[in-house]
Amino acid sequence: MAYPLPVANVRLKNLTKQFDGVTAVDGVDLDVADREFMILLGPSGCGKSTLLRMIAGLEDPTEGEVYIGETMVNDVLPKDRDVAMVFQSYALYPHKTVQANIEFPLKVRKVDKVERAKSALAAAESLGLGEYMSRKPGALSGGQRQRVALARAIVRKPAVFCMDEPLSNLDAKLRGETRAELIALHQRLESTFIYVTHDQVEAMTMGNRIAVMSRGKIEQVGTPQDVYDRPASVFIAQFVGTPPMNILPAGSIETGKHLVGVRPEHVHISPEGSLAMTVTLVEQLGHELLVTGRVGERRVVVRQPAHSVVPEIGAEVRIVADAADLHRFDPVTELRIDI
Amino acid sequence: MAIDQIRGGRKIGRYVLLVVMAAIVLFPIYVMVIGALKPGNKVLVNPLLPSNVTFSTITRAWRSGHLARALVNSSIVALVVTTAQVITSVMAAYAFVFLKFPGRTVVFVLFLATLLVPLEATLTVNRRTMQSLGWLNSYKGLTVPFLATAFGIFMIRQVFLTIPKEMREAASMDGLGHIGFLREVAVPLSRPTIGALALFAFLTSWNQYLWPVLITTNSDYNTVQTGIAALQRASLSQPNLVIAGTVIIALPIFVVLISFQRQLVRGLTAGAVKG
Numbered sequence: 001m002a003y004p005l006p007v008a009n010v011r012l013k014n015l016t017k018q019f020d021g022v023t024a025v026d027g028v029d030l031d032v033a034d035r036e037f038m039i040l041l042g043p044s045g046c047g048k049s050t051l052l053r054m055i056a057g058l059e060d061p062t063e064g065e066v067y068i069g070e071t072m073v074n075d076v077l078p079k080d081r082d083v084a085m086v087f088q089s090y091a092l093y094p095h096k097t098v099q100a101n102i103e104f105p106l107k108v109r110k111v112d113k114v115e116r117a118k119s120a121l122a123a124a125e126s127l128g129l130g131e132y133m134s135r136k137p138g139a140l141s142g143g144q145r146q147r148v149a150l151a152r153a154i155v156r157k158p159a160v161f162c163m164d165e166p167l168s169n170l171d172a173k174l175r176g177e178t179r180a181e182l183i184a185l186h187q188r189l190e191s192t193f194i195y196v197t198h199d200q201v202e203a204m205t206m207g208n209r210i211a212v213m214s215r216g217k218i219e220q221v222g223t224p225q226d227v228y229d230r231p232a233s234v235f236i237a238q239f240v241g242t243p244p245m246n247i248l249p250a251g252s253i254e255t256g257k258h259l260v261g262v263r264p265e266h267v268h269i270s271p272e273g274s275l276a277m278t279v280t281l282v283e284q285l286g287h288e289l290l291v292t293g294r295v296g297e298r299r300v301v302v303r304q305p306a307h308s309v310v311p312e313i314g315a316e317v318r319i320v321a322d323a324a325d326l327h328r329f330d331p332v333t334e335l336r337i338d339i
Numbered sequence: 340m341a342i343d344q345i346r347g348g349r350k351i352g353r354y355v356l357l358v359v360m361a362a363i364v365l366f367p368i369y370v371m372v373i374g375a376l377k378p379g380n381k382v383l384v385n386p387l388l389p390s391n392v393t394f395s396t397i398t399r400a401w402r403s404g405h406l407a408r409a410l411v412n413s414s415i416v417a418l419v420v421t422t423a424q425v426i427t428s429v430m431a432a433y434a435f436v437f438l439k440f441p442g443r444t445v446v447f448v449l450f451l452a453t454l455l456v457p458l459e460a461t462l463t464v465n466r467r468t469m470q471s472l473g474w475l476n477s478y479k480g481l482t483v484p485f486l487a488t489a490f491g492i493f494m495i496r497q498v499f500l501t502i503p504k505e506m507r508e509a510a511s512m513d514g515l516g517h518i519g520f521l522r523e524v525a526v527p528l529s530r531p532t533i534g535a536l537a538l539f540a541f542l543t544s545w546n547q548y549l550w551p552v553l554i555t556t557n558s559d560y561n562t563v564q565t566g567i568a569a570l571q572r573a574s575l576s577q578p579n580l581v582i583a584g585t586v587i588i589a590l591p592i593f594v595v596l597i598s599f600q601r602q603l604v605r606g607l608t609a610g611a612v613k614g
Contacts, residue, residue: 058508078508078512085508089505091505093523104523152513
């Protein structure tokens, strides 16, 4: 079922958060469009969860402003921000039934009993939880609990959904399924989603755009393909993509003074290759072959089709890459250089 | 087979030990009940065996010890103290866990430090305070000094600490304020521990002797313990009256304990095992 949800864009201006003098979020500017699925991606401790919590109102910014729609919400309580939050640990009330958990935000807002039961059932059924309404969270699987947490969020019909690594506690199979459900949910609700993750697969598959964070700053904002194809820095080049982009020192693959990056799928083993690589590891993944080797002191991974010739460990092979597939980075700032 | 036999043997050994322990614990209670059911002149004849069973001793103890009054007094005092201790402990523990204020840790440590001061060390000063307030021979004097305890605050704080931070945050996103979170989430989740605290408070208050003796001189304010002491002084030649009185005043506590023993054990082991 579709909800006529309120919609809103989120705008962050010079948002900064310090904890005891340590800067967790450092002057972040970000515009999240109405109904966009924005991913905040970055390694642990990069400040992405803190940023999300400031949007939700669970942390006060040290500096800067948070706008939801046209309203500056810095001094607005979390409950009045029209934002729902889904936590990594689900944060369900263990002593309440699924129904009571889902209804709870409406109960607090003094919605009529019949009306809130109806809304809770609708939210639960839209997530396939209809038959579990009388159970308590302890009697549910991890995936079901996460869906209860989602139902509790959507029952409020918020303008913005904030999700803090909601799939991290699920096993790989369930994570894949729930990922698809979240994408469908976003399409159905047509609401603004801000989603924190350190998992680049989630980031690549779910978001309309990705904001990649490192050390409290946003390093790049773009569509998943854009971030993958044109990483703004060595950090992003190596953080997004599995295996990460190979980075070779200046002068190794082409003349010039830039660091050169090349994705594993763009490197080919060929007798005409300009670079010599000593094979150190071969991984057969069924659908592809990963050949890892050393070029000088640098580790290089080559992605080969599944049934390619498997090189011997210790063998020397020649590798090559098209000039069009090379990425250049400044050796000092490690930022992208477009030539 | 051999392992089963060893396990069976150990099980028997454990049960034998439990039976022996139970017998040791129950023996004084048995002697007390048998003694209470005997007429006065037979109490020392075959003290371990029931004979000439009669309720007259219990009836006499009830009347001459004014135990009805003492039971009412003790019930009032214990209920007031228990209710107040639960409320103050829950509120203070909530503040220590969920509110951020300067000096929170220092204040908590100061609270805890009061546990190191034995009751006896403060008796005289506290009595003088009661006297200056004009609270001797009053329910206020019997209850007010015990309305809050550091032990209770500590106990509830420990269980509140096990409530995940995200749950408080989820509640605040849902629109719950502090009182709402306390009522809807924190207290329901801590019910076993709160129940155990209530039971401890009730038992401690019921069994209190020294403080009531110090601040009451009027027998109208006798609690069960001071009532029994008065009965003992008044009937030195009739030990069975005191025994019967003891049975009477132990009965309510026995009923409370039996009713809430599950709560007590759950409260004591709460937090011991994750999950």
